[in-house]
Amino acid sequence: DGGITQSPKYLFRKEGQNVTLSCEQNLNHDAMYWYRQDPGQGLRLIYYSQIVNDFQKGDIAEGYSVSREKKESFPLTVTSAQKNPTAFYLCASSRGGSNNEQFFGPGTRLTVL
Amino acid sequence: AQKVTQAQTEISVVEKEDVTLDCVYETRDTTYYLFWYKQPPSGELVFLIRRNSFDEQNEISGRYSWNFQKSTSSFNFTITASQVVDSAVYFCALSEASNNDMRFGAGTRLTVKP
Numbered sequence: 001d002g003g004i005t006q007s008p009k010y011l012f013r014k015e016g017q018n019v020t021l022s023c024e025q026n027l028n029h030d031a032m033y034w035y036r037q038d039p040g041q042g043l044r045l046i047y048y049s050q051i052v053n054d055f056q057k058g059d060i061a062e063g064y065s066v067s068r069e070k071k072e073s074f075p076l077t078v079t080s081a082q083k084n085p086t087a088f089y090l091c092a093s094s095r096g097g098s099n100n101e102q103f104f105g106p107g108t109r110l111t112v113l
Numbered sequence: 114a115q116k117v118t119q120a121q122t123e124i125s126v127v128e129k130e131d132v133t134l135d136c137v138y139e140t141r142d143t144t145y146y147l148f149w150y151k152q153p154p155s156g157e158l159v160f161l162i163r164r165n166s167f168d169e170q171n172e173i174s175g176r177y178s179w180n181f182q183k184s185t186s187s188f189n190f191t192i193t194a195s196q197v198v199d200s201a202v203y204f205c206a207l208s209e210a211s212n213n214d215m216r217f218g219a220g221t222r223l224t225v226k227p
Contacts, residue, residue: 031213040122042204042219043158050213058214088156098208099146099165102215104158 003027004105006091011110013085021076021108023091029103031096032074036060037088037107046089049074050096078110085112115140115207119218126195127226134190134221136205142166144210147181147188152202152220164188195225 004025013019025032031050035043045058049068063082068074074093078085088109092102116139126132138147149161162172164181172179176193192199202222208215 033215035217040219042119043217045214048213090156090158092158096213098210098213098215099163101148101160101163102158103160104150107156109156 006105006108016080019078023074025093029093031094033092034076035090115216117207117218119221121221123222125224129194131193136188138207142209146208148206150204197225200225
């Protein structure tokens with residue numbers, strides 16, 4: 001089954017701790033993306049990567065970090081520097097380019113206590 | 114930068130009613146792409162349709178239809194004879210050829226009551 005997996009579905013962390021969200025795809029897509037979704041605000045781009053070992057900041061990259069060591073994987077670390085990390089995080093992938101649709105994972109709901 | 118506006122925050126209809134979700138966009142590019150996604154309660158966004166800026170032909174897919182009008186910078190989505198399973202948040206998005214940045218609207222929450 002081709003698709004995007006994100007784990008875990010729900011994640012709880014104490015304030016001040018870093019946490020890494022997993023995103024894996026087996027669609028052989030070149031591009032991968034991380035979005036944050038808050039109620040009533042739609043999706044905001046955190047980071048994206050068009051190829052392995054390369055990534056760019058989106059609109060709200062502060063307090064987050066990513067890596068792209070493998071084509072299939074694009075983990076997101078929410079650092080303690082992120083002031084308001086509680087949110088729903090969505091990972092997506094595409095064939096790349098602005099004309100291709102993105103395919104989304106099921107999301108991870110992060111709650112920082 | 115491009116911008117997408119979905120002015121309707123929430124819409125509630127009764128089953129079998131028709132409903133139109135509005136999407137207005139802003140861009141300076143002549144080549145761009147418009148998308149609609151559905152987000153059911155499970156949370157995963159599902160791709161519905163893509164339109165490029167040179168193709169203003171309206172599209173129908175079953176109960177779904179899309180009306181793209183460049184003159185008004187709109188890409189509206191109509192569901193005919195709505196069903197309870199259509200209840201979801203619907204997002205309109207815009208991607209410009211000059212960058213790889215897809216911008217999403219704030220979404221419209223559609224509730225279809227039986």
